[in-house]
Amino acid sequence: MASxxxxxxxxxxxxxxxxxxxxxxxxxxxxxxxxxTQPGGRPHAEAMALEQAGAEVRGSTLxxxxxxxxxxxxxxxxxxxLIAAAKPARVVIALSDPDVRTRGRGIERLRAxxxxxxxxxxxxxxxxxxxxxxSRIERGRPYVTLKLATSLDGRIALPDGSSxxxxxxxxxxxxxxxxxxxxxxxxxxxxxxxDVPKLDxxxxxxxxxxxxxxLLSSRHPGLVPGSTHPEALEREVRWTPEQAxxxxxxxxxxxxxxxxxxxCNDLLIEGGAQTAASFLAADLVDRxxxxxxxxxxxxxxxxxxxxxxxxxAAAHGRWTLIDTRMLGSDRLEVYERARS
Amino acid sequence: MASxxxxxxxxxxxxxxxxxxxxxxxxxxxxxxxxxTQPGGRPHAEAMALEQAGAEVRGSTLxxxxxxxxxxxxxxxxxxxLIAAAKPARVVIALSDPDVRTRGRGIERLRAxxxxxxxxxxxxxxxxxxxxxxSRIERGRPYVTLKLATSLDGRIALPDGSSxxxxxxxxxxxxxxxxxxxxxxxxxxxxxxxDVPKLDxxxxxxxxxxxxxxLLSSRHPGLVPGSTHPEALEREVRWTPEQAxxxxxxxxxxxxxxxxxxxCNDLLIEGGAQTAASFLAADLVDRxxxxxxxxxxxxxxxxxxxxxxxxxAAAHGRWTLIDTRMLGSDRLEVYERARS
Ligand SMILES: NC(=O)c1ccc[n+]([C@@H]2O[C@H](COP(=O)([O-])OP(=O)(O)OC[C@H]3O[C@@H](n4cnc5c(N)ncnc54)[C@H](OP(=O)(O)O)[C@@H]3O)[C@@H](O)[C@H]2O)c1
Ligand SMILES: NC(=O)c1ccc[n+]([C@@H]2O[C@H](COP(=O)([O-])OP(=O)(O)OC[C@H]3O[C@@H](n4cnc5c(N)ncnc54)[C@H](OP(=O)(O)O)[C@@H]3O)[C@@H](O)[C@H]2O)c1
Numbered sequence: 001m002a003s004x005x006x007x008x009x010x011x012x013x014x015x016x017x018x019x020x021x022x023x024x025x026x027x028x029x030x031x032x033x034x035x036x037t038q039p040g041g042r043p044h045a046e047a048m049a050l051e052q053a054g055a056e057v058r059g060s061t062l063x064x065x066x067x068x069x070x071x072x073x074x075x076x077x078x079x080x081x082l083i084a085a086a087k088p089a090r091v092v093i094a095l096s097d098p099d100v101r102t103r104g105r106g107i108e109r110l111r112a113x114x115x116x117x118x119x120x121x122x123x124x125x126x127x128x129x130x131x132x133x134x135s136r137i138e139r140g141r142p143y144v145t146l147k148l149a150t151s152l153d154g155r156i157a158l159p160d161g162s163s164x165x166x167x168x169x170x171x172x173x174x175x176x177x178x179x180x181x182x183x184x185x186x187x188x189x190x191x192x193x194x195d196v197p198k199l200d201x202x203x204x205x206x207x208x209x210x211x212x213x214x215l216l217s218s219r220h221p222g223l224v225p226g227s228t229h230p231e232a233l234e235r236e237v238r239w240t241p242e243q244a245x246x247x248x249x250x251x252x253x254x255x256x257x258x259x260x261x262x263x264c265n266d267l268l269i270e271g272g273a274q275t276a277a278s279f280l281a282a283d284l285v286d287r288x289x290x291x292x293x294x295x296x297x298x299x300x301x302x303x304x305x306x307x308x309x310x311x312x313a314a315a316h317g318r319w320t321l322i323d324t325r326m327l328g329s330d331r332l333e334v335y336e337r338a339r340s
Numbered sequence: 341m342a343s344x345x346x347x348x349x350x351x352x353x354x355x356x357x358x359x360x361x362x363x364x365x366x367x368x369x370x371x372x373x374x375x376x377t378q379p380g381g382r383p384h385a386e387a388m389a390l391e392q393a394g395a396e397v398r399g400s401t402l403x404x405x406x407x408x409x410x411x412x413x414x415x416x417x418x419x420x421x422l423i424a425a426a427k428p429a430r431v432v433i434a435l436s437d438p439d440v441r442t443r444g445r446g447i448e449r450l451r452a453x454x455x456x457x458x459x460x461x462x463x464x465x466x467x468x469x470x471x472x473x474x475s476r477i478e479r480g481r482p483y484v485t486l487k488l489a490t491s492l493d494g495r496i497a498l499p500d501g502s503s504x505x506x507x508x509x510x511x512x513x514x515x516x517x518x519x520x521x522x523x524x525x526x527x528x529x530x531x532x533x534x535d536v537p538k539l540d541x542x543x544x545x546x547x548x549x550x551x552x553x554x555l556l557s558s559r560h561p562g563l564v565p566g567s568t569h570p571e572a573l574e575r576e577v578r579w580t581p582e583q584a585x586x587x588x589x590x591x592x593x594x595x596x597x598x599x600x601x602x603x604c605n606d607l608l609i610e611g612g613a614q615t616a617a618s619f620l621a622a623d624l625v626d627r628x629x630x631x632x633x634x635x636x637x638x639x640x641x642x643x644x645x646x647x648x649x650x651x652x653a654a655a656h657g658r659w660t661l662i663d664t665r666m667l668g669s670d671r672l673e674v675y676e677r678a679r680s
Contacts, residue, residue, distance in 0.1 A: 309639075
């Protein structure tokens with residue numbers, strides 16, 4: 001299942017509207033098939049793994065990070081039926097499908113076909129891996145990650161705004177990997193105008209994984225909600241043709257608008273301080289990625305603006321450290337919002 | 341040696357003018373004597389351990405975190421002579437003594453008495469344990485620790501100044517232990533006037549380990565450098581008799597004045613932001629104790645004021661993480677200033 005989860009991560013950031021499922025088929029101790037949700041959501045992980053394994057599926061154990069779907073679609077038959085026909089001896093599932101069209105029916109069909117089914121294996125890890133899709137299903141909005149790159153004393157820049165560089169190469173490479181894992185990256189208008197950020201994935205072999213760019217602005221004259229094209233950027237924001245080249249931005253005018261973002265399981269917020277504060281104040285941040293360099297800055301720009309906190313007690317109990325590691329001389333900490 | 345180092349820690353913060361040495365004597369696998377530098381610096385660790393072990397010293401192995409002293413003093417004979425007379429088979433030493441009165445002569449005397457001597461065992465750990473005394477000998481000033489208790493985004497208080505509580509019980513207890521390990525605790529006049537801090541050690545059994553209180557102020561009317569007594573506090577700062585009770589403060593008027601502080605191996609700086617910045621700007625901080633609570637504050641008071649940084653590159657390469665651990669839901673990080 002650990003291997004199925006790892007493979008499922010490959011689809012993260014490009015499986016919408018579907019979840020990033022992973023599937024591994026093992027027969028007599030050998031892996032005979034592996035699959036993950038393909039870009040755009042099809043083929044499903046199970047279909048890909050079954051096709052690879054062919055006749056070897058019979059008598060095997062199939063591991064899937066999510067309950068196989070039980071609904072036919074114009075784009076292909078239900079995975080539960082495909083699996084039932086291929087006759088593995090056993091199917092091991094991490095999470096049951098919360099989608100009303102399946103919810104338990106995939107497992108029923110497998111059992112009806114005489115296949116042994118085990119559920120709940122590595123369910124927590126699977127929930128984390130498919131957090132974006134689950135968030136959309138359960139809360140109608142993407143799973144939101146806020147990224148901050150700070151000094152030990154929480155600064156993101158010197159007083160004059162210079163922030164090159166706070167963190168080192170390894171931390172920046174990791175942050176680019178996180179970009180590749182999300183469907184959309186959002187910045188506030190301040191950062192957008194000052195930094196003219198590209199937000200692309202600059203990692204060898206992953207350049208094509210760059211995500212949609214989303215701009216938060218309540219009142220930029222001339223930029224209407226929806227897609228903004230290079231001509232508008234040249235005209236309205238006075239970006240040079242060079243700066244505007246190839247840039248397409250989706251504009252949203254308030255933090256709540258992320259609920260309605262189509263095809264977005266995972267959303268990454270890359271600043272600035274006011275935008276971070278807006279999402280935090282609305283309690284719309286599910287995960288913090290904190291990259292911390294071993295430096296002190298003192299006076300400088302803060303990572304987060306006013307979040308309207310008036311009572312320290314109210315700040316407690318929200319964040320849990322779930323991962324920490326060194327990236328060169330920087331330290332990454334990952335915090336998850338405690339479920340309320 | 342690990343055991344000798346642990347025992348040596350008991351003297352930290354009360355061994356001045358001497359180093360906090362630890363000594364363990366082992367014979368046939370059993371500990372027959374243990375000693376550590378006593379309050380005020382005498383008896384020495386070796387003398388205490390030798391007295392405990394008595395006749396058992398003969399043929400034993402004696403572990404000492406520092407080279408035994410070779411100079412007689414009005415307060416007692418040299419440890420090297422005491423050890424030579426007691427005839428252990430072997431002496432294991434972590435650090436050789438940088439004090440000009442001993443520097444290698446303690447080891448020479450032991451060898452001359454036919455005792456096998458091993459040097460340099462756990463030297464780095466011993467250097468850390470006796471960092472305060474070594475700093476005084478080598479640089480003529482105490483070893484300076486800056487303590488910061490912050491949110492994840494580097495805040496030490498809400499905009500209105502409220503800071504109760506950012507960190508939890510375990511972190512606060514640890515910070516009190518650090519107080520017990522230093523000779524003096526310093527705060528700036530801002531913190532002193534606002535918080536009327538007691539800076540005492542509120543840990544069961546360690547109440548008597550409270551340290552000297554030192555105030556940094558360049559221009560407080562009526563408070564002259566040197567000791568300030570309760571009457572002056574009532575008169576000059578308008579503290580109530582209750583607030584001033586028992587309070588004795590040493591006043592220094594600039595950060596460089598810590599060089600001349602008598603009998604101070606370890607100095608702990610507890611804020612505020614401007615005072616922290618003053619010490620950092622003068623490059624007088626050797627160690628950072630960073631207690632971080634898993635909360636976000638956003639707008640609020642920063643941990644560190646202006647340190648005069650104009651170039652990010654200059655901030656790098658100074659701090660190395662040497663320890664990190666969880667204290668309840670808070671995380672402690674200990675950084676050491678890289679030696680230049
Ligand atoms: N070192 C780093 O890691 C890092 C990362 C990112 C940014 N930065 C720096 O941070 C600075 C910008 O930060 P900032 O805090 O000034 O600006 P910002 O957060 O990037 O942008 C602020 C703008 O975002 C829009 N916005 C924010 N909250 C909103 C809400 N709830 N609804 C609608 N619109 C909202 C508003 O745009 P409208 O005014 O158009 O409505 C607002 O003026 C730049 O200097 C940038 O270089 C540094
Ligand atoms: N949450 C926490 O962990 C925490 C900890 C500590 C403090 N605090 C808060 O921090 C606030 C005070 O911080 P702050 O930054 O305003 O004040 P501060 O650093 O405590 O005190 C500033 C004063 O210290 C003296 N000083 C600083 N650098 C000096 C230098 N180089 N030479 C001589 N004197 C120097 C000056 O006193 P003179 O003006 O007399 O010359 C200066 O006005 C308080 O509200 C306190 O509650 C919070």
